[in-house]
Amino acid sequence: MKETVIIAGFGGQGVLTMGKILAYSGVMQDFEVTWMPSYGPEMRGGTANVTVVLSDKPISSPIAHEFDVAVVLNQQSMEKFEAMVKPGGVLIYDTNGITRHPVRTDISVYTIDATAECARMGQAKLFNTMILGGYLKVRPVVKMENVMEGLKHTLPERAWKMLPQNEEAIHHGGEIIKQIR
Amino acid sequence: MAEKEVKLMKGNEVIAHAAIRYGCDGYFGYPITPQSEVMETLMELKPWETTGMVVLQAESEVASINMVYGGAATGKRVMTSSSSPGVSLMSEGLSYLAGAELPCVVVNCQRGGPGLGTIQPSQGDYFQACKGGAHGDFHLIVLAPNSVQEMHDFVGLAFDLAFKYRNPAMILADGAIGQMMEKVVLAPQRARKTNEEIAEECKSWAIYGKPESRERNVVTSLELQSEVMEKINLRLQAKYKAMEDNEVRYEAIECDDAEYVIVAFGSSARICSATVEMARAEGIKLGLLRPITLYPFPKNPIRELAERGVKGFLSAELNAGQMVEDVRMAVNGMAPVEHYGRQGGMMFSPDEVLMALKEKLINKK
Numbered sequence: 001m002k003e004t005v006i007i008a009g010f011g012g013q014g015v016l017t018m019g020k021i022l023a024y025s026g027v028m029q030d031f032e033v034t035w036m037p038s039y040g041p042e043m044r045g046g047t048a049n050v051t052v053v054l055s056d057k058p059i060s061s062p063i064a065h066e067f068d069v070a071v072v073l074n075q076q077s078m079e080k081f082e083a084m085v086k087p088g089g090v091l092i093y094d095t096n097g098i099t100r101h102p103v104r105t106d107i108s109v110y111t112i113d114a115t116a117e118c119a120r121m122g123q124a125k126l127f128n129t130m131i132l133g134g135y136l137k138v139r140p141v142v143k144m145e146n147v148m149e150g151l152k153h154t155l156p157e158r159a160w161k162m163l164p165q166n167e168e169a170i171h172h173g174g175e176i177i178k179q180i181r
Numbered sequence: 182m183a184e185k186e187v188k189l190m191k192g193n194e195v196i197a198h199a200a201i202r203y204g205c206d207g208y209f210g211y212p213i214t215p216q217s218e219v220m221e222t223l224m225e226l227k228p229w230e231t232t233g234m235v236v237l238q239a240e241s242e243v244a245s246i247n248m249v250y251g252g253a254a255t256g257k258r259v260m261t262s263s264s265s266p267g268v269s270l271m272s273e274g275l276s277y278l279a280g281a282e283l284p285c286v287v288v289n290c291q292r293g294g295p296g297l298g299t300i301q302p303s304q305g306d307y308f309q310a311c312k313g314g315a316h317g318d319f320h321l322i323v324l325a326p327n328s329v330q331e332m333h334d335f336v337g338l339a340f341d342l343a344f345k346y347r348n349p350a351m352i353l354a355d356g357a358i359g360q361m362m363e364k365v366v367l368a369p370q371r372a373r374k375t376n377e378e379i380a381e382e383c384k385s386w387a388i389y390g391k392p393e394s395r396e397r398n399v400v401t402s403l404e405l406q407s408e409v410m411e412k413i414n415l416r417l418q419a420k421y422k423a424m425e426d427n428e429v430r431y432e433a434i435e436c437d438d439a440e441y442v443i444v445a446f447g448s449s450a451r452i453c454s455a456t457v458e459m460a461r462a463e464g465i466k467l468g469l470l471r472p473i474t475l476y477p478f479p480k481n482p483i484r485e486l487a488e489r490g491v492k493g494f495l496s497a498e499l500n501a502g503q504m505v506e507d508v509r510m511a512v513n514g515m516a517p518v519e520h521y522g523r524q525g526g527m528m529f530s531p532d533e534v535l536m537a538l539k540e541k542l543i544n545k546k
Contacts, residue, residue, distance in 0.1 A: 032364065061531055
């Protein structure tokens with residue numbers, strides 16, 4: 001098992017944290033993991049991304065130029081990362097703010113309207129765990145119990161009271177993700 | 182696995198944890214991307230409340246390295262960290278530390294240069310780290326970690342080697358290793374040395390208050406009599422020779438039957454280990470030799486590969502070709518040695534390196 005995922009969007013959407021929850025879930029499942037963030041000019045300019053690799057063998061390169069899955073949360077990231085999904089791979093995106101939808105036909109494409117759903121619920125903070133839930137529905141690479149452990153290790157203790165809402169958001173993300181291609 | 186202390190951490194964060202756990206007495210630094218998490222983590226961990234370790238943000242890198250000089254002169258285990266432009270500011274201090282034969286640890290989390298350059302990963306400081314980087318005939322001990330675990334382990338190793346040889350040791354990382362998170366097992370807490378232990382172990386050179394029982398110790402790099410200064414230089418050279426004889430460390434991956442060998446260190450070596458997997462899948466007998474100590478450089482293992490008949494070497498570095506000179510010297514004309522690199526903060530991909538290997542060596546007649 002080896003899964004290379006890029007999660008890309010705006011700073012503040014919880015992109016890096018979502019990657020960290022996924023990576024920590026992998027640690028809990030005894031996988032090897034790497035988490036490589038953008039920390040450069042793109043982050044200072046508002047967009048952020050993180051590459052997470054989960055594997056049952058030692059991970060050679062933490063830097064990837066093609067991905068099994070791209071989770072795309074803004075238009076800039078769509079333009080950059082649609083082309084970098086491996087043939088047969090998966091693209092997941094939130095349609096909010098997307099002006100040019102993906103065109104590739106050799107990959108599976110899913111939408112998850114988590115921005116709209118969080119706005120409807122009045123719970124903007126659950127955005128990234130809802131997206132994570134959508135991803136895990138499509139790619140169940142880690143067990144839910146390990147995801148909850150990963151979440152606990154990622155959130156500071158003062159935020160643990162939010163664990164049940166986040167668990168609910170993960171489940172809800174799995175319900176609202178739709179395959180369009 | 183819950184019993185073992187497996188954490189998910191950034192390379193920079195782990196430097197801070199390792200410093201505390203290996204019994205460091207003092208850290209003096211100044212923030213710079215991509216290594217600012219080292220001091221941020223230390224400030225969060227507040228080791229002055231637990232082990233008594235001092236953490237101080239100095240007014241500049243020049244001040245940091247001279248605080249390190251002062252701490253090291255008293256026999257304490259002290260360190261600093263920075264990134265490329267900040268390390269340049271420290272270079273005078275490093276020469277003085279080497280000249281005065283003081284042990285310390287310096288972490289360089291390299292970014293693209295020259296000048297202020299970028300904040301992305303680079304290996305453009307190989308010459309600076311391995312060829313002195315400041316005035317005078319001296320060497321740093323240079324360790325090149327390729328994982329978050331090695332970032333942790335090398336803090337301990339660097340202190341051990343620095344004290345064994347009374348010489349500054351540098352951990353030459355880069356933005357990728359510093360910013361990346363991986364699993365890491367933290368070492369058990371090692372107690373800081375007591376003043377009595379320091380007085381016993383460092384009594385021949387350190388200045389911690391002169392007891393009646395011995396002559397005074399003098400810590401200096403100044404000696405105006407050339408005859409004496411030459412002797413000091415010869416002693417330093419003998420020390421570097423001992424390092425070259427005893428401290429070479431490297432990792433050889435799939436080198437036993439290799440027809441071609443990539444030489445790469447740090448983050449590049451991680452990328453190139455994927456190149457080896459890809460090449461082997463195509464039936465190309467490719468190996469990877471990863472220097473762990475960049476100084477002393479593993480020239481004998483490379484020479485032995487050339488003597489055994491390796492058809493070509495590719496030095497893959499995130500720079501315009503620096504380590505390749507040392508590889509060429511080791512191979513000494515027995516086989517072609519080429520360089521492939523990206524610069525300015527760009528990183529190569531595994532298949533890019535494989536393409537370069539084919540173009541520059543395998544398909545070249």
